[in-house]
Amino acid sequence: MGTHIEDLVNQKVEQIKNKENIFDSGTVIKVKDYIIEVSGLENVTYFEKVTIWEKGMGYVNQINENSVTVAIVKENAPIKIGDIVKTTGEQFKAVFAKEAIGRIVDIFGTDLLSGKAFEKIKYINIENETIPIMDRREVKRPMLTGIAGIDLIYPIGKGQRQLIIGDKKTGKTQIALDTIVNQGSERAESENDVVCIYIAVGKTKKEIKTIYNELLKRGALSYTTMVVATNDDKQPVVSLIPFVGLSIAEEYMKMKKDVIVVIDDLKKHADTYREISLISGKTPGREAYPADIFYLHARLLEKGCQYKNGGSITILPIVETKGGDITDYISTNIISITDGQIVMSEKEFAKGNKPAINYKNSVSRLGGAVQKAEIKSLGAQIRRTFLSYLETKEVYELANMDEMTEELRNKMKIGAQMQEALNQPKFMPLSNEEIIDKFEAIVKQEGYTNEN
Amino acid sequence: MKVVGKIISISELSVKVLLKDDNVELRDILVCNFNDQEYKFEVVELEENIASLLPFKRVNGLKKGIEVSLDEGGLQMEYSSSILGRIYNSYGDGIDGVKAKSKTKRNVYDRTLSVAEISVKNNPLWTGIKVIDFFAPLQKGYKMGLLGGAGVGKTVLIKELINNVYKKFQSNAIFIGVGERSREGKELYDEMKADDLLDKMSMVFGQMGESPCARSKAVYSGLTAAEYLRDENNQDVLVFIDNIYRFIQAKSEISTELKRIPIENGYPTTMASDISEVEERINSTETGSITSFQAIYIPADDITDDAVQSVTTHLDGQIVLDRKVAEKGLYPAINVFKSSSKAIDPEKIGRRHYDLVQETLKYLSRYEELEEIIAVLGIDELSEQDKLIFYRSRKLRNYFTQPLFVSENYTGIKGEMVDIEDTLQDVEDILNGVYDGIDEEKLLYRGKLNGESRKEEEPIEQ
Numbered sequence: 001m002g003t004h005i006e007d008l009v010n011q012k013v014e015q016i017k018n019k020e021n022i023f024d025s026g027t028v029i030k031v032k033d034y035i036i037e038v039s040g041l042e043n044v045t046y047f048e049k050v051t052i053w054e055k056g057m058g059y060v061n062q063i064n065e066n067s068v069t070v071a072i073v074k075e076n077a078p079i080k081i082g083d084i085v086k087t088t089g090e091q092f093k094a095v096f097a098k099e100a101i102g103r104i105v106d107i108f109g110t111d112l113l114s115g116k117a118f119e120k121i122k123y124i125n126i127e128n129e130t131i132p133i134m135d136r137r138e139v140k141r142p143m144l145t146g147i148a149g150i151d152l153i154y155p156i157g158k159g160q161r162q163l164i165i166g167d168k169k170t171g172k173t174q175i176a177l178d179t180i181v182n183q184g185s186e187r188a189e190s191e192n193d194v195v196c197i198y199i200a201v202g203k204t205k206k207e208i209k210t211i212y213n214e215l216l217k218r219g220a221l222s223y224t225t226m227v228v229a230t231n232d233d234k235q236p237v238v239s240l241i242p243f244v245g246l247s248i249a250e251e252y253m254k255m256k257k258d259v260i261v262v263i264d265d266l267k268k269h270a271d272t273y274r275e276i277s278l279i280s281g282k283t284p285g286r287e288a289y290p291a292d293i294f295y296l297h298a299r300l301l302e303k304g305c306q307y308k309n310g311g312s313i314t315i316l317p318i319v320e321t322k323g324g325d326i327t328d329y330i331s332t333n334i335i336s337i338t339d340g341q342i343v344m345s346e347k348e349f350a351k352g353n354k355p356a357i358n359y360k361n362s363v364s365r366l367g368g369a370v371q372k373a374e375i376k377s378l379g380a381q382i383r384r385t386f387l388s389y390l391e392t393k394e395v396y397e398l399a400n401m402d403e404m405t406e407e408l409r410n411k412m413k414i415g416a417q418m419q420e421a422l423n424q425p426k427f428m429p430l431s432n433e434e435i436i437d438k439f440e441a442i443v444k445q446e447g448y449t450n451e452n
Numbered sequence: 453m454k455v456v457g458k459i460i461s462i463s464e465l466s467v468k469v470l471l472k473d474d475n476v477e478l479r480d481i482l483v484c485n486f487n488d489q490e491y492k493f494e495v496v497e498l499e500e501n502i503a504s505l506l507p508f509k510r511v512n513g514l515k516k517g518i519e520v521s522l523d524e525g526g527l528q529m530e531y532s533s534s535i536l537g538r539i540y541n542s543y544g545d546g547i548d549g550v551k552a553k554s555k556t557k558r559n560v561y562d563r564t565l566s567v568a569e570i571s572v573k574n575n576p577l578w579t580g581i582k583v584i585d586f587f588a589p590l591q592k593g594y595k596m597g598l599l600g601g602a603g604v605g606k607t608v609l610i611k612e613l614i615n616n617v618y619k620k621f622q623s624n625a626i627f628i629g630v631g632e633r634s635r636e637g638k639e640l641y642d643e644m645k646a647d648d649l650l651d652k653m654s655m656v657f658g659q660m661g662e663s664p665c666a667r668s669k670a671v672y673s674g675l676t677a678a679e680y681l682r683d684e685n686n687q688d689v690l691v692f693i694d695n696i697y698r699f700i701q702a703k704s705e706i707s708t709e710l711k712r713i714p715i716e717n718g719y720p721t722t723m724a725s726d727i728s729e730v731e732e733r734i735n736s737t738e739t740g741s742i743t744s745f746q747a748i749y750i751p752a753d754d755i756t757d758d759a760v761q762s763v764t765t766h767l768d769g770q771i772v773l774d775r776k777v778a779e780k781g782l783y784p785a786i787n788v789f790k791s792s793s794k795a796i797d798p799e800k801i802g803r804r805h806y807d808l809v810q811e812t813l814k815y816l817s818r819y820e821e822l823e824e825i826i827a828v829l830g831i832d833e834l835s836e837q838d839k840l841i842f843y844r845s846r847k848l849r850n851y852f853t854q855p856l857f858v859s860e861n862y863t864g865i866k867g868e869m870v871d872i873e874d875t876l877q878d879v880e881d882i883l884n885g886v887y888d889g890i891d892e893e894k895l896l897y898r899g900k901l902n903g904e905s906r907k908e909e910e911p912i913e914q
């Protein structure tokens with residue numbers, strides 16, 4: 001029965017004899033949006049960079065028995081059947097340049113503000129093997145955002161992966177920007193240098209420029225790089241951009257720096273990946289996402305860690321939800337990967353509570369482990385009383401205030417004060433000391449009872 | 453090593469090889485070297501002279517035409533007492549840097565139990581966690597599932613069980629990390645080491661950043677280690693798995709890659725047999741027992757999910773964690789209506805415990821109805837009888853929260869273990885109105901209540 005295969009093999013050998021360049025070049029035999037099929041390229045390696053003569057560039061995303069599938073990342077002119085494709089002998093790589101700090105760069109390492117490439121560059125893998133378990137250390141150093149609701153109640157540590165999740169226009173990006181800007185004051189005190197990387201996944205050029213201006217205005221660009229894929233980039237570019245950003249982060253981490261990475265956002269990323277998968281003919285699973293969608297995000301976010309050399313990567317991925325539902329497939333996948341989530345709520349936003357954090361659904365899986373002793377016990381206490389207030393408020397909302405016990409009335413009053421104290425305008429960071437002063441005043445007043 | 457064929461196609465998660473040797477079987481390990489890198493694969497499908505292989509790691513840089521050889525013996529795990537105190541990857545390699553010579557190894561698939569071998573006994577095993585001991589008590593040899601959506605407290609409970617059961621009983625334990633966070637794995641290892649508790653434990657990790665092949669193999673390697681302790685050392689072994697859902701998830705990724713037709717939600721058609729293959733190995737014999745705690749992730753908070761259901765059929769008991777409870781800050785966030793165990797039987801736990809469980813469930817289900825009424829009408833509209841049920845239920849609910857040793861970082865309170873007798877007494881007291889005059893807040897995050905609080909806080913007449 002193997003004769004068919006043998007025939008094919010012989011046929012191929014025949015072809016090789018006739019056409020010597022079948023190893024390093026091929027011709028396009030099928031074009032399906034940004035995925036093309038090429039015959040030839042016998043010598044190509046998996047994930048190699050290939051060029052489509054005078055027209056563009058792509059990488060090998062599948063090597064089949066009789067052809068090669070290439071994902072296009074750059075297309076200067078429409079690719080047609082019969083176009084010549086050539087191997088490059090190199091893997092498709094990302095570019096690391098120290099000069100990129102303060103700039104907006106794309107996947108090819110081009111500075112989008114000047115349109116030029118950087119001078120001193122190093123080619124790096126777009127994706128490295130996951131950092132081994134034994135090379136990781138305990139996440140315990142605080143990464144301060146300057147936002148009381150986070151630093152006090154749901155703290156983030158260096159090396160933590162903390163999701164920011166919520167509907168459109170609820171202040172998700174703002175939390176990330178506040179965090180980046182706050183590193184300016186943190187940098188002075190930190191033993192390691194801090195580098196921030198903002199990764200835009202398929203955003204509009206206007207959004208990107210607006211964020212750039214915000215960061216510029218507040219002096220945050222002296223330690224921040226923006227790695228972007230705009231919404232008119234090829235889908236394979238959009239799907240690779242978070243890996244590129246994290247690969248750059250790994251370079252800095254290995255230089256013992258504390259890196260903070262924002263990915264805005266992973267829902268868009270999941271949808272892009274789904275599109276590519278479906279076009280490539282992968283079997284759809286739940287909500288038509290391919291089966292490896294969890295693995296895609298897991299291996300991306302597992303790059304966040306406290307590394308053995310003292311450096312770290314903190315990741316703040318953002319996920320957009322619909323109708324405030326954080327229990328859909330992609331959201332729960334990512335929640336089950338990250339070390340906690342800050343849930344943003346449209347309802348709170350509308351009430352004027354900003355940042356519009358939903359404290360009931362938010363979690364920090366590291367909790368007090370990443371807080372300094374001075375703020376740790378206060379944080380645990382405030383979280384408990386505040387959550388208990390929110391829950392009680394719901395049940396007793398319709399009860400008559402006058403008939404409440406004094407204890408209950410006090411609880412309501414103090415809860416409301418806490419809510420007030422948690423509200424904070426954008427770009428107005430508070431230090432740990434300021435947060436402690438503000439909230440100790442609340443718990444020290446008369447009528448406050450700490451159940452434990 | 454003998455060359456058996458060469459690579460003819462490559463995609464992200466699978467590789468095909470044209471065989472020139474018909475001695476290759478399913479689950480054989482094939483190896484190749486290219487550009488100073490070693491690549492390993494497992495054979496998962498054979499069709500005529502073409503083998504489909506699963507790569508152990510990423511395949512970037514690999515190309516067609518490379519020759520592959522057979523690694524004799526297949527996937528193996530250390531099968532000696534030198535597993536204790538060690539930490540392994542899915543493929544049975546030690547990753548803790550300890551230089552230890554292997555004594556004996558065993559293929560990770562070579563063990564099935566016959567009906568005759570399996571032993572069923574009834575010895576209670578108390579965990580000191582109120583909700584578990586009360587609603588879903590367990591016995592030695594049980595398979596306990598801890599089900600929950602993302603971030604509702606499965607890992608916290610598993611760690612508390614390691615703390616309470618493994619530490620207290622000083623039995624041997626295997627921890628299998630499947631598709632979960634590397635950070636948690638390392639932290640568990642560090643904590644065990646710092647507390648000098650590693651000597652009776654062995655850990656195997658195939659975490660979420662690793663390939664689907666690695667994630668699915670961790671279970672087999674871990675179970676081989678557990679079988680060594682049970683079969684060769686005749687011990688009572690504890691097996692902790694976080695998270696068995698990830699095993700099925702990895703299998704679906706593999707099956708999609710092989711272009712097999714899936715059932716609903718992309719799960720493989722072989723799902724039930726895949727899970728049975730491993731679950732049937734987790735059993736007790738006449739000479740040794742395996743008690744297991746398995747965290748089960750519920751995707752998209754959908755408990756009817758096929759993969760979840762296919763695991764729960766194997767369980768003797770289950771604790772279901774619920775986001776709605778967690779949102780209220782009540783931990784462990786257990787859904788009491790969905791949690792139970794085969795030991796909830798007057799013959800096994802005694803009439804008193806059994807009746808208290810029934811009575812408590814009655815109160816709590818009425819409470820759920822009352823909550824809806826209150827949302828519309830307010831508390832004042834309830835009848836006196838319902839008011840009593842309402843307030844007592846809230847106290848029960850609060851009473852079942854508990855400060856855990858491993859959740860000190862979240863609650864800021866020291867952990868406590870509670871004896872089942874104390875739990876029964878406290879629940880009985882709450883139901884009988886002993887605590888009617890006490891503020892419900894006072895019952896949150898406490899250990900036991902009886903004794904001290906009874907004297908101190910005499911019920912105030914209404």
Ligand SMILES: Nc1ncnc2c1ncn2[C@@H]1O[C@H](COP(=O)(O)OP(=O)(O)OP(=O)(O)O)[C@@H](O)[C@H]1O
Binds near residue numbers: 169320424425
């Ligand atoms: N703490 C705050 N104080 C004042 N304004 C705020 C605060 N947080 C957010 N905002 C404002 O709310 C608006 C929405 O914020 P942002 O763009 O961060 O939301 P988003 O959830 O990222 O939205 P999108 O869906 O567009 O991504 C912005 O105008 C922002 O300035």
Ligand SMILES: Nc1ncnc2c1ncn2[C@@H]1O[C@H](COP(=O)(O)OP(=O)(O)O)[C@@H](O)[C@H]1O
Binds near residue numbers: 336603609859
């Ligand atoms: N018993 C508990 N007490 C207090 N907080 C808890 C408890 N269980 C869970 N939590 C909170 O929920 C978070 C998620 O728990 P975890 O066990 O990691 O979830 P899962 O494993 O189900 O994803 C914890 O980090 C903690 O903040």
Ligand SMILES: [Mg+2]
Binds near residue numbers: 172173174264
């Ligand atoms: Mg935004």
Ligand SMILES: [Mg+2]
Binds near residue numbers: 606607608632694
């Ligand atoms: Mg977990």
